[in-house]
Structures are given as C-alpha cells and as structure tokens.
Amino acid sequence: MNEPKTPNLGLNKIDRSSPSTTYFDLDKYLDQNWEKVDEGVATKEELEELRKAVGEINVPDASLTQKGKVQLSNEVGGTSETVAITEKALNDVRQGAISKNRPSNLLPNSSGELGFMGWWNFDPYAPFRIGNGAPEGPSSFVFNGSTSTTKSTLMVSDPLPTKLEAGKTYTLSVDMLNSAGVSSEINVNLHTQNIDNSGGSLVATIKCDATTEWHRKSLTFTAKSGVTYNVSISLGYGLPAATRQVRRLMFTAGKDGEAWNQDANDKFLLMNIQKSNIWRPIV
Known part of the structure; x- marks a missing residue:
C-alpha cells in the first residue's frame, strides 16, 4: 500500500491514488504528524542553553591582520x-x-604646460620662460634675473574664452614663489578686455607674500555685464636678480581659492589641434 510522506519531516499525507484510500484518519494525519513535529522542535530549556552558548562565543575585533566584527562609520x-x-x-x-x-577652470594653459599658447610676452628683452615643473608640481611661468629699470615686465593672457555671468561670484587663484622673499614683487592681475603693454582697466591684483616658499593666493569678485576679462602676470621695474614663478592659475565660479584642475588645458589643446594652430611664437 502506498504511504505518501512529506520529503523533509516524513509527515503522513493522504493517499489520493484511489477513492477508497482518500479518507481522513485523525490519528494518522493529525496526532502522529504533530508528534513528529514536536520531536523536532527544541524545548525551552534547550533554546536557553543555545542562547547562552552563542552569547559566550568570543568574536574578536577585526583588524588589518585578523578577521572579526567591525563597527560601521x-x-x-x-x-x-x-x-x-x-x-x-x-x-x-x-x-x-x-x-x-572638480570645478571648471576657465583659464586655459594656466601653468604653461602648453608653452605660451593663450599668453603674450610683452617684454622681449626680459621675457618669461616655461619651467618644466621639477622637482615638484606642474610646470610654471618663470622669470629669472633682474627686471628693467624703466618699466614693468608683463605677460598677458588672451581674453577668457567663456563669457562670465553678470552678478555671479568668481575666484582667481594662483601659486606664487619668489626666491627673493620680498612681498608684492609678483603680481597676478585681473583686467577687462583689450589691455596692452601700456595698461588697461585693472579690476584687482594678487600680490606675492614675503616668503621663499610656494604659497597660494586668491581674489574674489563679482562679474559685470557686457565685460570680458583676462589675466596678466607682472613684475615691477628695477627688481634685483631672483627667480620668480607663477603656476596653477585657476579662474572658476564660486569662492573656492584652493580648487585646481587642468580641464581647460585639454579643451584648449584640442581646439588648437583642430585649428592646426599648435604653437604661437613669443612676441
């Protein structure tokens, strides 16, 4: 006679193979089944012993050299x-x-990685040059020696390729180094469009500190309507011989004077490659 059972606990099931076997036996299908279930269930005392044993398991704290429990943070x-x-x-x-x-840098070639693309030297007798970045950091605009005794040394960027939003706050920041350790000998200036060697409309100036170490300075301003901006690097006239460097200029929206990235360089380089205008001679 077929005696169907459940696969896991072996509980009795009704045999539906024929009408004569399809009847409900209270003892077989209830009492016997419940007794099997009861046999497989832990008692209250057994559960308490298990809880106690689990509680006594010592899981060490995890570390770089040991597995274990760890605190989330x-x-x-x-x-x-x-x-x-x-x-x-x-x-x-x-x-x-x-x-x-990762704010956007609006000033292309701001450390000279692309030579003098986007910049103009206005002093043919004592021009800036490009430093290779050694022993630290990116490349830089470098001036070695003494300056002219008659006029300041000036290098000017092209107008910013991105038009600024009127009424919005922008920040110009820069790394500066002056081996002479004298303040205000290196100036990074913000101008309106179309300045030349004789000057222009000056908006604000960042001056180097009295230190021989690299240091970052910044200025914040509010853009005006209908105005295009550019940047210049200038040294006063009659300065003694020293190495003066500028690098990592960052022109960005907002007030973060520590931000830095080179995304404008990539866009600027691609644009000039597309125009077949890779290098422009120093004037």
Whole structure:
C-alpha cells in the first residue's frame, strides 16, 4: 500500500491514488504528524542553553591582520583602520568630489604646460620662460634675473574664452614663489578686455607674500555685464636678480581659492589641434 510522506519531516499525507484510500484518519494525519513535529522542535530549556552558548562565543575585533566584527562609520575624514565605511559615507565623498574638487577652470594653459599658447610676452628683452615643473608640481611661468629699470615686465593672457555671468561670484587663484622673499614683487592681475603693454582697466591684483616658499593666493569678485576679462602676470621695474614663478592659475565660479584642475588645458589643446594652430611664437 502506498504511504505518501512529506520529503523533509516524513509527515503522513493522504493517499489520493484511489477513492477508497482518500479518507481522513485523525490519528494518522493529525496526532502522529504533530508528534513528529514536536520531536523536532527544541524545548525551552534547550533554546536557553543555545542562547547562552552563542552569547559566550568570543568574536574578536577585526583588524588589518585578523578577521572579526567591525563597527560601521559615516566619518569621511577619519584615520581609523578598525571601522568600515558606509554607503552613505562613500556617497558623501563622491558628492564632495563632484561639487568642490572638480570645478571648471576657465583659464586655459594656466601653468604653461602648453608653452605660451593663450599668453603674450610683452617684454622681449626680459621675457618669461616655461619651467618644466621639477622637482615638484606642474610646470610654471618663470622669470629669472633682474627686471628693467624703466618699466614693468608683463605677460598677458588672451581674453577668457567663456563669457562670465553678470552678478555671479568668481575666484582667481594662483601659486606664487619668489626666491627673493620680498612681498608684492609678483603680481597676478585681473583686467577687462583689450589691455596692452601700456595698461588697461585693472579690476584687482594678487600680490606675492614675503616668503621663499610656494604659497597660494586668491581674489574674489563679482562679474559685470557686457565685460570680458583676462589675466596678466607682472613684475615691477628695477627688481634685483631672483627667480620668480607663477603656476596653477585657476579662474572658476564660486569662492573656492584652493580648487585646481587642468580641464581647460585639454579643451584648449584640442581646439588648437583642430585649428592646426599648435604653437604661437613669443612676441
């Protein structure tokens, strides 16, 4: 006689192979089945013993050399090596990188990586040159020696290729180094369009500090309607011999004077390649 059973606990099932076997036996299908279920269930005392045993298991704290339990953390600026970062913390880092660390630079070739593309030297007797960036950092605009005793040394950028939004705040920032350690000998100037060697409409100036180390300075201003801007690097006249350098100029929307990227260089280089205008001679 066919005795169907459940596959896991072996509980009795009704035999539906024929009408004569399809009847409900209370003892077989209820009492016997419940007894089997009851046999497989832990008692209250057994559960308490299991809970106690699990509670006594010692899981060590995880480390760089040992597996174990670890504390989650939303901290994005910590230095701990014993906590695990959460999805929220990773997203905070990602959002921070998008919103702060990668603003657009509106000033092309701002460290001289592309030679003098986008810049004009106005002093043929004591021009700036391009430094190769060694031993640290990117390349730079370099002036070695003493300046003229009759007029300042000036290098001017082309007008910004992007028109600024009137009423919006922008920041111009720059790294400066003066081996003479004297303040105000290096000036990075913000001008309106169409300045030349004789001057122009000066908006604001960043002056180097009295230090022989690289230092970053910035200025913030509000753009005016109908005005195009450009930047100049100038040295006063009659300065003694020294190495004076400027690099990593950043012209960006907002007030972040520490931001830096070179995205404008890539766009500028591609544009000039497309125009077959790779290098422009120094004038």
